[in-house]
Amino acid sequence: xxxxxxxxxxxxxxxxxxxxxxxxxxxxxxxxxxxxxxxxxxxxxxxxxxxxxxxxxxxxxxxxxxxxxxxxxxxxxxxxxxxxxxxxxxxxxxxxxxxxxxxxxxxxxxxxxxxxxxxxxxxxxxxxxxxxxxxxxxxxxxxxxxxxxxxxxxxxxxxxxxxxxxxxxxxxxxxxxxxxxxxxxxxxxxxxxxxxxxxxxxxxxxxxxxxxxxxxxxxxxxxxxxxxxxxxxxxxxxxxxxxxxxxxxxxxxxxxxxxxxxxxxxxxxxxxxxxxxxxxxxxxxxxxxxxxxxxxxxxxxxxxxxxxxxxxxxxxxxxxxxxxxxxxxxxxxxxxxxxxxxxxxxxxxxxxxxxxxxxxxxxxxxxxxxxxxxxxxxxxxxxxxxxxxxxxxxxxxxxxxxxxxxxxxxxxxxxxxxxxxxxxxxxxxxxxxxxxxxxxxxxxxxxxxxxxxxxxxxxxxxxxxxxxxxxxxxxxxxxxxxxxxxxxxxxxxxxxxxxxxxxxxxxxxxxxxxxxxxxxxxxxxxxxxxxxxxxxxxxxxxxxxxxxxxxxxxxxxxxxxxxxxxxxxxxxxxxxxxxxxxxxxxxxxxxxxxxxxxxxxxxxxxxxxxxxxxxxxxxxxxxxxxxxxxxxxxxxxxxxxxxxxxxxxxxxxxxxx
Numbered sequence: 001x002x003x004x005x006x007x008x009x010x011x012x013x014x015x016x017x018x019x020x021x022x023x024x025x026x027x028x029x030x031x032x033x034x035x036x037x038x039x040x041x042x043x044x045x046x047x048x049x050x051x052x053x054x055x056x057x058x059x060x061x062x063x064x065x066x067x068x069x070x071x072x073x074x075x076x077x078x079x080x081x082x083x084x085x086x087x088x089x090x091x092x093x094x095x096x097x098x099x100x101x102x103x104x105x106x107x108x109x110x111x112x113x114x115x116x117x118x119x120x121x122x123x124x125x126x127x128x129x130x131x132x133x134x135x136x137x138x139x140x141x142x143x144x145x146x147x148x149x150x151x152x153x154x155x156x157x158x159x160x161x162x163x164x165x166x167x168x169x170x171x172x173x174x175x176x177x178x179x180x181x182x183x184x185x186x187x188x189x190x191x192x193x194x195x196x197x198x199x200x201x202x203x204x205x206x207x208x209x210x211x212x213x214x215x216x217x218x219x220x221x222x223x224x225x226x227x228x229x230x231x232x233x234x235x236x237x238x239x240x241x242x243x244x245x246x247x248x249x250x251x252x253x254x255x256x257x258x259x260x261x262x263x264x265x266x267x268x269x270x271x272x273x274x275x276x277x278x279x280x281x282x283x284x285x286x287x288x289x290x291x292x293x294x295x296x297x298x299x300x301x302x303x304x305x306x307x308x309x310x311x312x313x314x315x316x317x318x319x320x321x322x323x324x325x326x327x328x329x330x331x332x333x334x335x336x337x338x339x340x341x342x343x344x345x346x347x348x349x350x351x352x353x354x355x356x357x358x359x360x361x362x363x364x365x366x367x368x369x370x371x372x373x374x375x376x377x378x379x380x381x382x383x384x385x386x387x388x389x390x391x392x393x394x395x396x397x398x399x400x401x402x403x404x405x406x407x408x409x410x411x412x413x414x415x416x417x418x419x420x421x422x423x424x425x426x427x428x429x430x431x432x433x434x435x436x437x438x439x440x441x442x443x444x445x446x447x448x449x450x451x452x453x454x455x456x457x458x459x460x461x462x463x464x465x466x467x468x469x470x471x472x473x474x475x476x477x478x479x480x481x482x483x484x485x486x487x488x489x490x491x492x493x494x495x496x497x498x499x500x501x502x503x504x505x506x507x508x509x510x511x512x513x514x515x516x517x518x519x520x521x522x523x524x525x526x527x528x529x530x531x532x533x534x535x536x537x538x539x540x541x542x543x544x545x546x547x548x549x550x551x552x553x554x555x556x557x558x559x560x561x562x563x564x565x566x567x568x569x570x571x572x573x574x575x576x577x578x579x580x581x582x583x584x585x586x587x588x589x590x591x592x593x594x595x596x597x598x599x600x601x602x603x604x605x606x607x608x609x610x611x612x613x614x615x616x617x618x619x620x621x622x623x624x625x626x627x628x629x630x631x632x633x634x635x636x637x638x639x640x641x642x643x644x645x646x647x648x649x650x651x652x653x654x655x656x657x
Contacts, residue, residue: 015046019056023063031069038067040144045137048173053131066138074142075159078166081139082478085169090434092123097430097440103191104430104442106422110195119187124179127170136170143167148324151630162477165628168321174309178302185302186589189295193589194425196220198248199265200227205244206272211237217265219444220252221583222426226453229366230376232354246361246580247271253561253582255292255554258285293554295588300542303591315539318592323485323599324630325643330595331536333602334529337645338568342652343526346519347572360578363527363569368520374506376452382504384449393443393450393458394420400462403503404496405617417473418465427457429464429493432472439465456500463496464489470624480627484634486593490600491607492624498608515655522652525601525645532594534564534581539592557582603635605648610639 020042027038042063049059068074099122101107102114130136143166146154154160201214218224228245231238248271251257258276260283261269267276267283276285303314310317319327350365351358387393397418401411417432423442430440443450443458450458467489472481483489498517501507510516537560542553561582570576586594611619623638635643 014049014051014053015059016056019060020046023060026060026064027067030067034069037144040146041067041141044140044144044171048131048137048140048170050173053134053137062134062137063141066134066141068142078143078163078479081166082162086434086478088126090432090437092126093433094437095122100187103187103194104421104424104428106424106444110191110424115187115191118191119184121180121183124183125176127174127179128176130170131173139166140170143169145171148320148630152633154633158476158480161627161629162479165477165479172310174306178305178309181305182302185295185298189299189589192291192295193220193585195263196585197263198224198261199263200245202261202265202268203244203248204268204270204272205240206270208270211241211244219426221249221585222457223453224249224583225364228361228364230453232365232367242361243359244271246359249361249583250579252292253558253579255288255290257288259288260285262288290550290554292588293557294550296538296557296591297542297548297550297553299588299591300539304543304546313543315536315543315592319595323487323595325485325599327536330599331533333645334533334595334598337525337649338529338533340649342649342656343522344572345656346522346526346652349519350523358573358575360565360569360573360575360580362573363523363530363580365523366520368516368523374501379452379455379504383452383455386504387445387450387455387458389449390420390422390443390445393441393445397441397462400459400503401466401617403505404499405615407617410617410621414466414469417469418462427454427461429461429468431465431468435473439468441465456497459500459503460493460497463493466496466620467492467624470621471627474621474625475627477627480629482628483624484628484631485599486596487599487603488631488634490596491603492620494600494604495607495611495620498604518648518651518655521601521605522648525598525605525648528594528598528601530564530568531581531584532598533568534561535584535587535592535594537564538587557587599631599643602643602645602648605651606635606639606641606643609647609651 024039024042027042028035031038045063046059053059054062068077099120100118102110103118127136143163145167146164151161151164154164197217197219200212200216200218201210203210203212205211212227218227224245228242231241234241248257251271251274256274257271258267258269258274260267260276267278269276274285275282277283300314307313312320315327319325319330323330347358350362350367353367354362354365387396397415397420398408398411401414402408406414417438418441419438420441420443423444425442425444427441427443430442432439441458441461443461444454446454467483471483475481534557538553538557541556541560542548545552545556548556558579561579562577564581565578566576569578584594607623626634626637629637632642635641641647
């Protein structure tokens with residue numbers, strides 16, 4: 001849904017305060033039953049009103065003419081606005097899909113014209129247009145913005161919640177030109193990351209040996225991380241591969257990686273010595289230098305340009321408005337988890353299972369998962385046979401849902417609203433924005449068919465698609481479509497992903513499976529909380545140093561990654577000054593998104609605990625039909641408990657005992 005989040009008018013008031021008060025008085029005389037709402041609506045409109053919209057008299061005349069006192073008429077207007085907005089959102093969504101098709105789909109080489117159209121945002125002028133024709137003011141006047149505390153007090157009144165979400169639409173006024181700058185910076189970073197492939201068949205280990213298949217190409221950081229995970233049961237050769245991949249990661253973070261080996265197999269590369277060669281002759285390498293951090297800085301500058309129109313920072317907007325959880329609460333929650341003494345005990349377990357001391361890349365230790373004890377080559381063969389291409393996966397979506405407990409009718413209902421596309425990058429889920437549209441499951445499928453890594457990611461994205469479908473098609477009000485924030489869609493994606501082997505018909509008879517699942521979730525949460533803290537810390541640093549150069553940003557990011565590592569990881573791992581936390585591509589192309597994964601895992605854990613022993617499909621449908629409530633209200637209605645890390649810590653204490 002196209003939302004213009006919190007409010008501020010570039011520091012200047014266009015309407016005299018006395019006129020605001022006289023307008024409130026005039027409207028209250030007409031409708032004394034809604035004094036608080038009138039005060040909120042008139043004040044909000046006054047804050048957004050600009051000189052070009054009219055003088056003081058025009059403002060008062062507008063408010064008196066457009067305030068709706070009759071509740072039945074207000075409800076009918078609400079339904080009509082909702083319908084119009086659904087049409088607008090849906091068609092803009094369709095345009096964006098088409099414009100970014102070549103950026104996201106595996107349909108041939110990217111051309112400069114693809115990047116031009118892909119970075120164009122057709123909806124950037126929508127907000128300006130709706131202010132200019134006064135529609136935005138009509139909405140703000142009659143459906144004013146509520147604070148988080150006021151929303152939490154709405155209880156079970158669905159219509160009141162829907163009104164409140166309409167009140168979130170017009171609370172700031174940002175010029176279209178600045179929105180386009182943000183879109184351009186984001187698209188540029190996304191293109192950069194989507195083509196950041198490492199040709200592993202040309203990467204050498206410390207002894208100049210080639211360990212990886214000649215045709216192996218891994219996208220950073222996702223596939224590099226997955227290759228580390230895949231080698232935990234491969235003996236000395238697996239250990240050698242893991243250490244070599246980590247050397248690659250460190251070169252990416254430091255930007256010492258030669259540009260000649262990014263998205264190219266023209267050279268052989270030894271990341272230990274950081275040398276490249278052709279035809280067995282060493283050639284000069286050109287380090288990437290600061291390109292990675294320039295993309296991050298570009299995103300910061302773009303967001304910073306919007307700050308003066310909102311009166312806050314991108315950090316505030318991301319947490320207070322988008323996530324609806326304060327930054328202080330987020331950091332407190334993450335710190336509580338990362339400081340838990342139980343993590344040392346889990347680290348000791350992993351070290352014992354590995355038969356060696358922990359190394360930095362063991363933040364991705366995968367040995368608690370059932371599939372870690374399975375031959376991934378056989379898993380690859382199975383998934384390649386089942387899903388040779390995107391069209392086959394698309395046809396089999398109902399089968400996947402039925403294996404998860406959905407009836408044939410509901411499985412077909414959901415699958416009909418989802419379509420599979422072969423992705424250029426690692427994949428993502430793109431939701432529909434109006435009824436009648438399909439959600440898109442984008443996943444990478446090689447010519448040889450979908451390997452297990454790709455299948456695992458695809459099941460995660462499919463979870464997103466199911467949420468996107470339920471929370472649009474099955475929610476009672478369009479204004480409530482969606483989930484409280486991105487963490488909640490990540491939660492269902494994790495719930496689906498966890499069941500990937502179950503869908504393949506593979507069961508684990510291990511009596512310790514539940515304990516292993518808990519340990520796996522704890523360790524995964526340990527990884528993502530630290531990365532999220534780094535993401536937050538880097539953005540706080542950029543705001544504290546707004547004139548910093550890209551070189552200074554690079555040094556700061558690397559320094560902060562070491563600080564966070566030393567505080568939360570060195571006591572468990574026994575090694576200091578590691579930079580692994582800074583390798584995450586999300587920090588470049590999805591600013592401040594990583595916290596959604598951490599919250600997603602907290603939510604997933606509570607959901608999983610709640611779903612145990614219940615009808616999975618029915619409960620998933622019930623829970624995700626709630627729509628876009630506030631996070632705590634959603635979680636209480638879903639599971640009966642507020643959002644907290646304590647259940648995770650309590651569960652791991654029991655396992656340790």
